[in-house]
Amino acid sequence: MKITVRDVVGSLLISDKPLIDSVDQLLIGCYDEEVRGIATTFAATCEVIEKASNLGVNLLISHEGIYYSHQNNPEWLAADPVCSRKRQIIEQTGIAIYRDHDHCHRQTPDIIMAGLLEALDWENAVAEMLSTSAIVQVAPIKLQQLAAYIKTKLGLHYVRVTGQLSDCCSHIGILVGYRGGGSLAIPLLRDKGVDVIIAGEGPEWETPEYVRDAVHQGGHQALITLGHAESEQPGMQYLAKQLQKQYPQIPVHFLPVDPLFHVL
CATH class of the missing domain: 3.40.1390.30 (NIF3 (NGG1p interacting factor 3)-like)
Structure with missing residues (x-):
């Protein structure tokens, strides 16, 4: 049976009604695309996107946004060279990226x-x-x-x-x-x-x-x-386990991000 991005995203929602002022959305990709592999992550970094592509993932579920702001695609970063290069990397992989932030926190339990x-x-x-x-x-x-x-x-x-x-x-x-x-x-x-x-x-x-x-x-x-x-990665791993049970026919991965800071 064909499972689409729309199907998987629908299973993440807590209500048929959209959340008010939510940042959760399909940031890039097509809802009607068939899902061949899923990965969850805290943040869709360039490294995570490349790892997901190498694993055959075509739907990446990220807790945080792509472009360094809580609000998705802020205008003040539109022409930024780092953002532009990241956009190219995403387009080259063909991965769909869905942000799952507010629905994660508003589940019972969170x-x-x-x-x-x-x-x-x-x-x-x-x-x-x-x-x-x-x-x-x-x-x-x-x-x-x-x-x-x-x-x-x-x-x-x-x-x-x-x-x-x-x-x-x-x-x-x-x-x-x-x-x-x-x-x-x-x-x-x-x-x-x-x-x-x-x-x-x-x-x-x-x-x-x-x-x-x-x-x-x-x-x-x-x-x-x-x-x-460090406080939220375990939650995205928890989500991956839930998706593995829900979609046993699709490979599901959790992709952690490496530590951001070095303590010298």
Whole structure:
């Protein structure tokens, strides 16, 4: 039976009605094209696109956009040489690229959060699932040991930690992607009584500075910053597993992006 791009994209949607102000869309390609191979990724980098093409993939599902902005195809990058060359690479491969961002986050549960919890082996440790975060309860562990555990489970070279490394924690708030800002993280520390926030990223003058002052005042709050991609890649791997079950007749791959920063 022929499976088209339209069929696969339709299976990603949470409603027949379009989401308001959503960035999710087919960025390049044709809805009526038959799908021969699928890959999911956090970001459709040039390297990921080339790897997908080599694997015979003709539908790439990317969580983030192609051209370095949350809004797709911003006008101020239209004539940029890096964007132009990337567009040529995509056209040469003939790959269709669909952005699956908002539907991932608005699933119940949030697919990106579900993937991170699975990667950390905390699916059964969830004490409360909120619309933008999860709270887990684990056996008491020192902050330094918790950071080491996260690095091992996610295969990370480093994480950034704010707080006293010797403090003990067990009540943990988790925020994926760019949700680590003060408006979402601070209420978890203040109102939900979590010991530590694990977040992808957020403005450095918000949650990290709140934690710094809290510790100076004698508190025991902490923050572990993973990085945006590091917090969301497990979710796109989780999505690939779902698609493998849904389309067993089509090869489905997860293509991770390499670490973006070098720590010198």
